[in-house]
Amino acid sequence: MSSTNWFARRILRYEQRRWKTDDNRLVRPFAWGLEHIGGPAEHPDPAEFIRSYALSVLENSAEWYSTTPATDYRLDGENVLTFTSSIESPWPENNIVHAQFFPARRRGPAVLILPNWNAKWHGQRGLGEWLQRIGISALKMSLPYHDRRMARGHERADQLVGPNIGLTLQANRQAVQDARRCLRWLEQQGFSRLGILGTSIGSSVGYITLVHDPAVRAGGFFHVSTYFADVVSQGMTTAHVWESLREHVTVDELREYWAPVSPMPYVERGMGAGKNAFMVYGKYDPTFLPALTEQMLEALRRHTPHPRTLALHCGHYSLELPPFSHIAGYRMLIFLRSALAQ
Numbered sequence: 001m002s003s004t005n006w007f008a009r010r011i012l013r014y015e016q017r018r019w020k021t022d023d024n025r026l027v028r029p030f031a032w033g034l035e036h037i038g039g040p041a042e043h044p045d046p047a048e049f050i051r052s053y054a055l056s057v058l059e060n061s062a063e064w065y066s067t068t069p070a071t072d073y074r075l076d077g078e079n080v081l082t083f084t085s086s087i088e089s090p091w092p093e094n095n096i097v098h099a100q101f102f103p104a105r106r107r108g109p110a111v112l113i114l115p116n117w118n119a120k121w122h123g124q125r126g127l128g129e130w131l132q133r134i135g136i137s138a139l140k141m142s143l144p145y146h147d148r149r150m151a152r153g154h155e156r157a158d159q160l161v162g163p164n165i166g167l168t169l170q171a172n173r174q175a176v177q178d179a180r181r182c183l184r185w186l187e188q189q190g191f192s193r194l195g196i197l198g199t200s201i202g203s204s205v206g207y208i209t210l211v212h213d214p215a216v217r218a219g220g221f222f223h224v225s226t227y228f229a230d231v232v233s234q235g236m237t238t239a240h241v242w243e244s245l246r247e248h249v250t251v252d253e254l255r256e257y258w259a260p261v262s263p264m265p266y267v268e269r270g271m272g273a274g275k276n277a278f279m280v281y282g283k284y285d286p287t288f289l290p291a292l293t294e295q296m297l298e299a300l301r302r303h304t305p306h307p308r309t310l311a312l313h314c315g316h317y318s319l320e321l322p323p324f325s326h327i328a329g330y331r332m333l334i335f336l337r338s339a340l341a342q
Contacts, residue, residue: 011284011315015236018317022118024155025240030248033166036089047249050165050257057260064260065212067177069184075101081139083181087174089144089159091151097178098148099141102128106135109193109340110186111220112179113140114202114209117237118156121147124199134333136340137191141182143202144174161201161232163244165257168228172261175205180213193217193340197332200288200316204228207263211272218276218339220332222319225288226264226296229254236286237316264296273303276339280310280319280328287316308335 032046043049057064070083079101088095098121111131115124121142128138142149145157160171183194195218198206203221210219225231232238233251245254259265266272279300281293300307310331314324 007313008284011282011313011318012286014318015284015286015315019236026156026158027240027243028158028163030244031164031167033164033168033170036164036166036170039166047253050169051253054169054257054259058265061260061266062212064173065176065180065208067180069188070097070181073185073188079103081182081185083185085144085174086177086181087170089170089174091145091159094145094149094151094159096149097141097181099139099182100125100128102132102138102140104132104135104137107190108135108137109195109336110137110139110189110191111195111197111336111340112182112186112206112209113138114175114179114196114198114206115140115143115146116200116202117143117161119143119146119199119202127197130329131197131336134337136195136336137186138197139182139186141179143205144171144178161238161241163241165249165254168258169261172205172228176209176212179205179209183209183213183215187215195219195336195340197221197336199223204261204263207272207277208261208266210275210277211266216275218278218336220278220280220335222280222328222332223285223288223316224263224279224281224296225292226299227255227262227292228258229262230292231288234289234292238287264299267296267299267303270303276308276335277304278308278310278332278335278339280312280332282314282316282319282324283311284313284315284318 035041039049067086073083075081081099083097085095085097128140131138145159159167194216196206197220199222203223210216233242312324
């Protein structure tokens with residue numbers, strides 16, 4: 001037995017233990033959810049409606065993801081920024097965006113932090129404080145349906161990644177538009193050197209924001225993958241979502257439906273080729289499978305000669321553990337300082 005195989009199995013056991021600590025995953029019912037994307041709730045061919053809708057969005061993604069600055073930005077005494085989302089979802093609590101601001105002592109660059117799926121309000125606070133200490137201001141945004149934005153009666157962000165196809169499209173569109181409104185607030189505070197730091201689904205949302213927002217100079221991403229559908233159907237942490245979906249759609253069909261909220265189509269079109277990006281991923285990741293990551297990186301290489309990447313001998317959850325977290329954090333620090341320099 002090789003030492004590499006032994007270590008890989010040890011990492012996988014840790015990943016499975018972490019996954020099993022969350023016992024509130026519910027298999028929610030499948031729905032087409034056309035009403036969330038401007039369609040009729042009852043349609044004779046919902047699959048064809050969503051397929052056509054997704055193709056149209058990909059052709060007009062700049063318009064689909066565009067938004068104006070909010071008119072009601074408010075920063076309270078605890079440096080919590082709130083404003084109204086540009087998308088009105090059926091849950092009022094989700095329509096107010098919350099973001100924690102970590103201002104550096106001196107005016108310099110600023111980074112928008114987009115956390116992982118089901119992150120808590122205090123999750124990744126240490127990341128914001130770390131950036132603050134090294135002279136980079138940070139704004140950590142709560143993703144739609146997370147923590148203070150969670151839909152009543154829910155314990156998880158089932159709307160952002162769930163078996164309701166139209167709602168998942170709307171929620172991820174909302175995440176990108178919310179991120180762009182955060183960027184506009186940072187600009188209003190005088191920040192001109194802007195970056196994004198995303199983790200897991202925050203990486204997906206962050207990459208799409210990076211390629212659609214001209215003001216963003218650089219993006220650092222922890223965990224990288226291709227299509228939303230591939231992660232949901234193959235990843236460990238989304239097995240309960242796929243359990244509901246697989247009786248109604250194939251992976252190929254779902255890849256088409258959710259293409260607008262996937263990074264891969266924009267990479268294949270060469271969008272963001274001139275932007276600085278740094279991708280960090282785990283070689284033993286059972287959530288964002290390494291084979292999918294390699295597909296994403298290969299597509300990036302076709303448009304960017306030498307994309308910055310870092311592969312570590314860890315998984316999805318274990319990236320948070322030392323020494324992996326220390327190595328990834330140090331390399332990300334070097335990247336951000338360089339990419340957001342004068």
